[in-house]
Amino acid sequence: MRSSGQDQQQVRSLWQKLHIDFPLLLGILSLMALGLFIVYSAGGQSIDIVYRQAIRLGVALFIMLVIAQIPPLSYRKWAVPVFVLGILMLVSVLLFGHVGKGAQRWLDLGFMKFQPSEIMKLIVPIMVAWFISQENLPVKLSTIVIAFILVLLPTLLIAKQPDLGTSLLIASSGIFVIFLAGASWKLISICAGLASAFAPILWIFLMKDYQKQRVMTFLNPEQDPLGSGYHIIQSKIAIGSGGLEGKGYLQGTQSQLEFLPERHTDFIFSVFSEEFGLIGVGVLLSVYLFIVMRGLWIAVNAQHAFTKLLAGSLTLTFFVYVFVNIGMVSGLLPVVGVPLPLVSYGGTSMVTLLAGFGMLMAISTHRRFHT
Amino acid sequence: MAPRRVIIRNHSAEANLFARRTFIAFAGVLVLLLVLFSNVYTLQVNSFEKYQTRSNSNRIKLLPVAPNRGLIYDRNGVILADNKPVYSLAVIPEDVDDLKASITQVSQLLSISEDRQAKFFNAVKRKRRFKQVDLHPRLSEQQVALFSVNQHKFPGVFVDARLKRYYPFSDLTTHSLGYVARINRKDANKLELAGKSENYAATHGIGKLGIEKYYEDILHGKIGHQEVEINNQGRVIRTLDFTPPTPGKDLTLTLDIELQMIAKRALSGKRGAVVAMDPRTGGILAMYSNPSYDGNLFVHGISSKNYKKLLNSKNLPLINRSVQGYPPASTVKPFLALTGLEEKMITPSSKVWDPGWYQLEGLPNKYRDWKKWGHGWVDLNKAIEQSCNIYFFDLAFKLGITKISAMMERFGFGDYTGIDIHEESKAIMPSVGWKRARYNKPWYTGETLSVGIGQSYWTVTPLQLTQAVTTLVNRGHRKVPHFLHATSETITDINPNEEISEKNNAFVAVNYEEQAPLVLKQHKNWDVVLNAMHRTVQRVDATGHSAFKGTQYDAAGKTGSAQVARIKQDEKYDAETTQESKRDNAMFIAFAPYKKPEIVVAVAIENVAKGGGGTNAGPVARQIMDQYFGSRVITSSLDTPTTNTEIMTANQHGHDHANNLIYNNEAD
Structure with missing residues (x-):
């Protein structure tokens, strides 16, 4: 690879010097721009909400660029201490955490409130990728078992808060690493079997009533159309009534007349589908597909097992966001609080996401420095 | 970190493995995206109409x-x-x-x-x-x-x-x-x-x-x-x-609020009713029942206290007395006389001897005249003018109840007049069949005699009386009493110049069909009876004269005093000593002008203190007519037949405008 380094150096553009992956940036920025427009429509056409979101996006993009400057292999040094710190924070959240919206997710540091589970979205894949990449691939069973424990520990701590959406994302980020590391298919099928056996136990012992309620509502939303089924019914009405071409920007009656709940956050996809129809949905999904393809391309072209695994996991986790969010608002999945990435209004998850993209960009642009 | 063993890595094998796994993951991503898209497709394309309907029913309300x-x-x-x-x-x-x-x-x-x-x-x-x-x-x-x-x-x-x-x-x-x-x-x-x-x-x-x-x-x-x-x-x-x-x-x-005011004033302090009607149309000019109550109370929901007060008042203000039955008493004598003429039981000149009482052969009961010593020889005119009971006892006896009620029913007694309010009572026109149905008892001849002077079971409403008098003055043409004169209808006027059609509201008069006419075998019998009623008001010694003394218009009418309580044989009735609720009712029917009647009035006043229909109810009828004819100068008397027809028609024309007016009012 070094032999061709000189040619590449010449081809290397300004983007590369800035450690920016241009195609990825393009995809991110177009989703962000789209997001601002939809937030305006969904947020009661208030320009304030757009300003606030734009500022968040700016901060998040800055963080992305900063992280992109850090050579990705250097993460490995920090993997273990940061992971331990993260676990300690999750425990302290459960012990002294700040309660908001019926869940203990926040840690009050005095000068700011902080959600450790967000950081874990990045630390868990780094930790698992580091742990697995120490050995040759395909990954061995003993390694997998330890890796599983590394994933399960934060997952359960976060599920206990309770924050089902985040714990799901963290679990998948770890499992993706294991999968990409070449866990045998036999093992995968055994795990799948165990998971389905574990589901009833999860139902009985771990899930809180409101979570059970969500699942029941998902299974039959029309049972309680004004109560817990209201969100999903109104969301499906919004999407369905958008039709092929949509009702037009700012013309979505379900959202503008506030029949739709959580319009600018979790249910922003419904607003978008109502106003832009199936054609808009097609375009949106294509942009997401483009970002996923670029992320996987970066992963495949990464020069170290650690960076490959990390890039692959980050990209696939990003897709999990998309799938879970759209799946839940369109009635395919139960309602768990997962935002539509890069589009939904909201700060914390946006920063984490862009930090992840910063890592992807670092992996994409720091190739020549690998050891 | 602890020293580790050196790992010899096969980079290309690892890269291949990773690429394979990534490809599989990518395939998974594609499949899941397809799932998402097809689900949205189902919602937005297959179920579009369903969700569109639900979306609209969410937001659109009628x-x-x-x-x-x-x-x-x-x-x-x-x-x-x-x-x-x-x-x-x-x-x-x-x-x-x-x-x-x-x-x-x-x-x-x-x-x-x-x-x-x-x-x-x-x-x-x-x-x-x-x-x-x-x-x-x-x-x-x-x-x-x-x-x-x-x-x-x-x-x-x-x-x-x-x-x-x-x-x-x-x-x-x-x-x-x-x-x-x-x-x-x-x-x-x-x-x-x-x-x-x-x-x-x-x-x-x-x-x-x-x-x-x-x-x-x-x-x-x-x-x-x-x-x-x-x-x-x-x-x-x-x-x-x-x-x-x-x-x-x-x-x-057709109501005239000023007549209504006069009626109220005339009835103040009394329980009773006035109905005034235009005999040419059947239009009600006035209908007032005293005491009355304020309908506005009910618009806002009457308080139970106020409602109880109305309901329990012994003067029964809630009842519209103009459509409630009263014993007609002598006011029906002209109709009975007409029946006698038609049935050829009497002629205008046939006479009856009135000694002050009437007795049926073989029965001890004496039926008394209101004049203790009697009227002497009485013919039809005198019988009506003086309201002689003996003449009508005799006539009723000769006619029998069946003929009487048959004729009275043709005048509308005992039936709805068909007026455009629902509160009307049929009152009672007794007959043999009616008594059988009501009391399951035979009809007694003595009751026929009472019917002859408008008593016994017979009741009529003031409204029925006006209708019957109207039939009388119209010589058999029967009008349906009504309040409604005209309704506002939207009329589209097409303006030819501007080619713009204007919508205007204009009142359009309602047409009323007459009821089947009452045809007499001898038409001149109408005139005989009407003439007798004219004399009743116009002759100085007649019962109806005092109330109409000096009117500018030529009125005709008939008085009536109804006994409310039964008076025992040989007992003397004295209003002043009788309990108020048992005192006589005063009745009066009148119409004017005699030659071409424009107004028919019926008055009923309950339990008057003194006197009969002529002194109590007559003045009420007169006040109504005075107001109706206003400043009009229509002179007439029995002795000098009307000659100034010019004045009359001119004034009539003047009054008629109110009937035929079409009120234009701007559509709002």
């Missing part, structure tokens, strides 16, 4: 808009039933931050009673989301002004204007107009059965009585709709479409 009720005018265009805005203080509790504090403050400002506040809070508990609740149903103008200045302090509290029925003449018109009141459960059920519920969706009141009830369908109008877009809280965001309601038709009545 709000009913009540039509304005038609107004009611008297014959001269004086408004009798109006719609007046009423200001209520309404609250949408959801819009108020601190309901309790807000209500306390606003109540203090407008001095609204604790009672109303308590009522309000009760209503709030039962209401639907974002529905308004009235804190005060009727604000005074000062209260409205006071609130308007302070409105900014009370978000969610506002003044709501609604049109409510208002009867400017209050108790003067209640018995004929009736009133509009809140639609109750019973009304709602009736509307439901008639399939009219939808049309009344926004309507608050419905005609409960009188003309308001009879012409409910015409007065009500057609509901309009406002299609509005609402948000998830049910608040109206904007109007999408508006179908205006069609207001109800305005009515012009």
Whole structure:
């Protein structure tokens, strides 16, 4: 690879010097721009909400660029201490955490409130990728078992808060690493079997009533159309009534007349589908597909097992966001609080996401420095 | 970190493995994206119509808009039933931050009673989301002004204007107009059965009585709709479409409010009724029953205290006496005389000896004349002029009940007149069959004698009397009594110059068909009876003269005094010593001008203190006629037949304009 380094150096553009992956940036920025427009429509056409979101996006993009400057292999040094710190924070959240919206997710540091589970979205894949990449691939069973424990520990701590959406994302980020590391298919099928056996136990012992309620509502939303089924019914009405071409920007009656709940956050996809129809949905999904393809391309072209695994996991986790969010608002999945990435209004998850993209960009642009 | 063993990595094998796994993951991503897309496709394309419908039913509501009720005018265009805005203080509790504090403050400002506040809070508990609740149903103008200045302090509290029925003449018109009141459960059920519920969706009141009830369908109008877009809280965001309601038709009545006023004045302090009718049309000129009550009380919902007061009043103000049965007494003598002539039992000149009493052969009972020593020889004219009982005992005996009731039924006694209010009573025209059905007893001849002087079971309503007199003066042409003269109809005028069609409301007179005429075998019999009635008023010594002394118009009529309590054989009736409720009723029927009658009046007054129909009821009839003819100069007497027909026709023409007027009023 070094032999061709000189040619590449010449081809290397300004983007590369800035450690920016241009195609990825393009995809991110177009989703962000789209997001601002939809937030305006969904947020009661208030320009304030757009300003606030734009500022968040700016901060998040800055963080992305900063992280992109850090050579990705250097993460490995920090993997273990940061992971331990993260676990300690999750425990302290459960012990002294700040309660908001019926869940203990926040840690009050005095000068700011902080959600450790967000950081874990990045630390868990780094930790698992580091742990697995120490050995040759395909990954061995003993390694997998330890890796599983590394994933399960934060997952359960976060599920206990309770924050089902985040714990799901963290679990998948770890499992993706294991999968990409070449866990045998036999093992995968055994795990799948165990998971389905574990589901009833999860139902009985771990899930809180409101979570059970969500699942029941998902299974039959029309049972309680004004109560817990209201969100999903109104969301499906919004999407369905958008039709092929949509009702037009700012013309979505379900959202503008506030029949739709959580319009600018979790249910922003419904607003978008109502106003832009199936054609808009097609375009949106294509942009997401483009970002996923670029992320996987970066992963495949990464020069170290650690960076490959990390890039692959980050990209696939990003897709999990998309799938879970759209799946839940369109009635395919139960309602768990997962935002539509890069589009939904909201700060914390946006920063984490862009930090992840910063890592992807670092992996994409720091190739020549690998050891 | 602890020293580790050196790992020899096969980079290309690892890369291959990773690439394979990545490809599989990518395939998974594609499949899941396809799942998402096809699910959205199902929603947006396959189920589009279903969700579009549900989306629309979420946001679009059809709000009913009540039509304005038609107004009611008297014959001269004086408004009798109006719609007046009423200001209520309404609250949408959801819009108020601190309901309790807000209500306390606003109540203090407008001095609204604790009672109303308590009522309000009760209503709030039962209401639907974002529905308004009235804190005060009727604000005074000062209260409205006071609130308007302070409105900014009370978000969610506002003044709501609604049109409510208002009867400017209050108790003067209640018995004929009736009133509009809140639609109750019973009304709602009736509307439901008639399939009219939808049309009344926004309507608050419905005609409960009188003309308001009879012409409910015409007065009500057609509901309009406002299609509005609402948000998830049910608040109206904007109007999408508006179908205006069609207001109800305005009515012009034949009633003359000034005659009505005279009737009230004439009856003041008495229990009784007056009906005045135009015999040429059957149009009711006046109908007043005393005592009356204010229909406006019912519009806003009468308090139970006030209602009990009306209900329990011994003068029975709720009853419309003009359509209730009274013993007709001597007022029916002209009709009986006509029956006698038709049946050839008497001739105009045949005479009966009146010694002061009448006795049926073989029976001990003596039937007395009102004049103790009798009238001597009595012919038809004298019998009617003097209201001689013996003559009519004799006539009734000769005719028998069957012939009498057959003829009286042809005049409409014992049946509905067909007037356009529902409160009418049929009263009673007794007959053999009727008595059998009612009491399961045979008819006694003695009862026939009583019928001969308008007593026994016989009752007639003042309205029936006017109808019968109308038939008499029309010589058999039978008119249907009615209030409604004309309805406002929308007429589209096409203006040829501007090619714009204008919509105007104009009153169009209603056509009334006559009832089957009463044809006599001998037409001249009409004149005989009418002449006798004329003499009754015009001859100085006749019973009806005193009341009509010196009138400018030529009136005719008949008196009547009905015995209310049975008087024992040989007992003397003295009004002053008799208990009030057992005193005689005074009756009077009259028409004028004699030659070409324009007005027929019937008067009934209950339990008069002294005298009979001539002295008590006659003056009431006269006051009505004096007012009706106003400054008109129509002189006439028995001795000098009318010669100044010129004046008469001129004046008649002058009066007629009111009948044929088409009132133009701008469509609003």
